[in-house]
Amino acid sequence: MEKFTTHTGVGVPLRRSNVDTDQIIPAVYLKRVTRTGFDDGLFAAWRGDETFVLNNPVYTRGSVLVAGPDFGTGSSREHAVWALMDYGFRVVLSSKFADIFRGNSGKSGLLTAQLRQEDIELLWKLLENSPGTEVTVDLEHRMVTAGEHVFAFEVDEYTRWRLLEGLDDISLTLRHADEIKNFETSRPAWKPRVEPAR
Amino acid sequence: MKKTLAEKVWRQHVVRAADGEPDLLYIDLHLLHEVTSPQAFDGLRLTDRSVRRPDLTVATEDHNVPTTPGPITDPVSLTQVETLRKNCAEFGVRLFSMGDAEQGIVHIIGPQLGLTQPGATIVCGDSHTSTHGAFGALAFGIGTSEVEHVLATQTLPLKPFKTMAINVDGDLPDDVSAKDIILAVIAKIGTGGGQGYVLEYRGSAIRSLSMEARMTICNMSIEAGARAGLIAPDETTFEYLHGRDYAPKGSEWDAAVTAWRELRTDDGAEFDAVVDIDAATLAPFVTWGTNPGQGLPLSASVPDPEMFPDEGDRSAAERALSYMGLEPGTRLRDIKVDTVFLGSCTNGRIEDLRAAAGVIKGRQVAAGVRMLVVPGSARVRLQAESEGLDRVFAEAGAEWRLAGCSMCLGMNPDQLTPGERSASTSNRNFEGRQGKGGRTHLVSPGVAAATAVRGTLSSPADLAGSR
Numbered sequence: 001m002e003k004f005t006t007h008t009g010v011g012v013p014l015r016r017s018n019v020d021t022d023q024i025i026p027a028v029y030l031k032r033v034t035r036t037g038f039d040d041g042l043f044a045a046w047r048g049d050e051t052f053v054l055n056n057p058v059y060t061r062g063s064v065l066v067a068g069p070d071f072g073t074g075s076s077r078e079h080a081v082w083a084l085m086d087y088g089f090r091v092v093l094s095s096k097f098a099d100i101f102r103g104n105s106g107k108s109g110l111l112t113a114q115l116r117q118e119d120i121e122l123l124w125k126l127l128e129n130s131p132g133t134e135v136t137v138d139l140e141h142r143m144v145t146a147g148e149h150v151f152a153f154e155v156d157e158y159t160r161w162r163l164l165e166g167l168d169d170i171s172l173t174l175r176h177a178d179e180i181k182n183f184e185t186s187r188p189a190w191k192p193r194v195e196p197a198r
Numbered sequence: 199m200k201k202t203l204a205e206k207v208w209r210q211h212v213v214r215a216a217d218g219e220p221d222l223l224y225i226d227l228h229l230l231h232e233v234t235s236p237q238a239f240d241g242l243r244l245t246d247r248s249v250r251r252p253d254l255t256v257a258t259e260d261h262n263v264p265t266t267p268g269p270i271t272d273p274v275s276l277t278q279v280e281t282l283r284k285n286c287a288e289f290g291v292r293l294f295s296m297g298d299a300e301q302g303i304v305h306i307i308g309p310q311l312g313l314t315q316p317g318a319t320i321v322c323g324d325s326h327t328s329t330h331g332a333f334g335a336l337a338f339g340i341g342t343s344e345v346e347h348v349l350a351t352q353t354l355p356l357k358p359f360k361t362m363a364i365n366v367d368g369d370l371p372d373d374v375s376a377k378d379i380i381l382a383v384i385a386k387i388g389t390g391g392g393q394g395y396v397l398e399y400r401g402s403a404i405r406s407l408s409m410e411a412r413m414t415i416c417n418m419s420i421e422a423g424a425r426a427g428l429i430a431p432d433e434t435t436f437e438y439l440h441g442r443d444y445a446p447k448g449s450e451w452d453a454a455v456t457a458w459r460e461l462r463t464d465d466g467a468e469f470d471a472v473v474d475i476d477a478a479t480l481a482p483f484v485t486w487g488t489n490p491g492q493g494l495p496l497s498a499s500v501p502d503p504e505m506f507p508d509e510g511d512r513s514a515a516e517r518a519l520s521y522m523g524l525e526p527g528t529r530l531r532d533i534k535v536d537t538v539f540l541g542s543c544t545n546g547r548i549e550d551l552r553a554a555a556g557v558i559k560g561r562q563v564a565a566g567v568r569m570l571v572v573p574g575s576a577r578v579r580l581q582a583e584s585e586g587l588d589r590v591f592a593e594a595g596a597e598w599r600l601a602g603c604s605m606c607l608g609m610n611p612d613q614l615t616p617g618e619r620s621a622s623t624s625n626r627n628f629e630g631r632q633g634k635g636g637r638t639h640l641v642s643p644g645v646a647a648a649t650a651v652r653g654t655l656s657s658p659a660d661l662a663g664s665r
Contacts, residue, residue, distance in 0.1 A: 016517075017510045018389055018489050022628040027609040031262070031274040033236035033281045045630045068510065070390040073423060073489075074626060075607075076325040077234065078341035099393055099425050100325060100339055107343030156357070158220055169343070170245070173351045176214050176222060180250075180353055183213040183224050190446035190454040191226055192313050196252035196290045 003166035007090045009063030011135035013127040020074035025083040039086035058131040067094045072101025091137045106159040113153040200467035204396040207336040220355040226318040230257035232282040234323030238346035239285040249289045250352045257293040260303045265599035302575020302601045305329040305543040312442025316431035316458040328419040331428035332412035338426040359396040360470040367401040368477035376411035377642035380418040381483035381493045389491040392424025403477035409438040410549040421490035430462040482657040485640040487518035502526035537620040538569040538650040542606040545623035546574025550643040555590040557647035557658045560665045564653030569596035572604040608633040621649040
């Protein structure tokens with residue numbers, strides 16, 4: 001995973017709450033077996049609406065999504081994160097993220113930064129009044145800067161460390177292979193096991 | 199220290215705990231399906247890793263499969279299913295393919311095989327993994343990166359969840375099912391109310407429910423924002439499990455039951471949050487909007503967005519009514535539907551089919567309405583056919599299908615067309631969930647069957663005397 005320290009890009013105001021992962025990418029776009037190529041499905045239903053924010057050319061190169069509360073609810077599909085990243089997004093700002101989406105983002109290198117809802121409202125106004133405004137997200141100092149505004153954001157400390165270092169979770173866990181092996185010897189015999197395929 | 203059920207199960211699975219780090223949690227059972235696993239297997243190949251415990255891993259084909267006889271005709275869906283077959287063969291994972299008697303929706307087959315057991319940690323790249331919590335398991339959905347992590351290590355690094363008690367006490371009125379309970383819970387706490395929590399459903403109304411009804415409730419914990427929901431195991435749980443293929447046998451059964459009896463929240467243990475619901479006040483519940491929290495008793499009317507004090511709720515309601523093509527003040531009972539879908543991991547088990555068949559028997563699906571009945575697994579289908587339920591549905595004019603996720607999500611041939619309205623026993627009424635432009639009302643199996651007969655959202659009581 002690439003290291004994430006700071007990112008500056010055009011902010012996109014998405015004035016909607018409860019944006020579920022079926023809206024981020026509908027199921028019909030989940031059939032690929034690769035990790036890339038999902039940008040065509042991003043917000044697919046809404047992109048047909050010419051008033052949708054990403055259809056405004058000023059925002060089409062956006063990379064910082066400023067969303068309403070409860071972003072990423074619903075299905076666990078990590079394709080939602082891949083679609084956002086394939087489109088060019090590196091950061092999502094919201095006052096509340098769904099648990100699974102936030103976890104998936106951290107694994108794939110998309111930063112989910114939690115701001116107060118009143119700060120999100122200020123950002124929406126700024127981005128709508130001055131479309132194309134760039135937003136800087138500094139993970140090291142947990143700061144969002146846009147125009148004259150500076151906001152602190154929250155992010156899980158462990159995820160922050162992993163993103164800053166660009167660390168892969170599986171390698172970290174495999175450092176503890178002995179402990180996993182020890183644990184396995186203590187599992188009760190009645191726990192179910194299936195006959196593997198070979 | 200008094201502990202809740204969720205905390206007990208968590209502690210029994212901690213491989214490693216260190217300050218400033220998430221706990222490393224051991225996973226007892228990893229379920230796979232074709233949609234969220236291909237990139238995880240690719241990751242293993244790229245890093246030259248193997249599946250650590252194929253004996254704790256089971257796969258099935260469900261999201262893409264057609265529910266009419268014959269092969270998969272969509273080439274992209276076929277590629278995804280064939281990729282799963284190749285991956286399972288290469289990595290030695292047991293797969294229940296289309297045509298196998300054990301194939302079905304991943305959350306139906308785990309319990310049915312007896313693989314889902316009390317006190318287990320269970321994960322799957324699917325948010326409705328919360329279903330398995332009905333057995334007192336800690337079960338939750340994960341993303342594809344985590345699927346790869348579990349395949350490679352049989353563990354997950356996780357921060358402990360907070361705990362929330364959902365107490366449902368009292369006697370449930372007739373016609374009120376598990377689906378109505380959970381829709382009422384979600385309407386009460388909201389789609390984000392459970393974020394960060396594991397929900398424990400408690401109280402006399404929960405204890406009185408069958409295992410299948412408990413699964414319906416735990417299934418939709420994610421719709422309240424909670425990653426997991428669980429219910430303490432009891433005699434109902436043990437009776438359901440006894441004799442199933444992968445349940446412990448002989449002296450191991452006795453040892454397991456002894457351990458399982460400890461799996462209950464200690465008296466006096468503290469939850470981080472508590473919600474109380476009086477079962478006697480519940481009624482058949484339906485959704486009117488585009489998230490599962492936008493629900494009301496069937497006797498109510500479509501709400502006026504102006505009535506919502508919160509600006510965010512108001513604009514969400516306005517957007518929902520516009521998408522759903524509904525006017526404020528319309529009685530929910532007057533809403534006409536085009537399609538009725540009975541099935542899914544929420545309500546595709548044998549008791550759900552029996553409940554709906556009991557309502558529709560000797561009646562007819564209304565003119566202009568199509569009804570799809572999709573068993574959750576091949577085994578549920580065979581059981582239903584042995585009881586003659588397939589004939590009950592067919593004689594009423596409904597379509598009897600093969601097992602799969604079907605119309606719960608617009609990924610296989612069973613979809614709504616733009617503007618088409620459904621009453622659906624599935625779990626999500628999101629915009630376009632059942633097909634682009636489709637409009638979904640979430641309902642219980644009984645309400646689905648009554649709605650099919652009347653053509654408008656209805657409860658079984660509305661049919662009195664019409665047989």
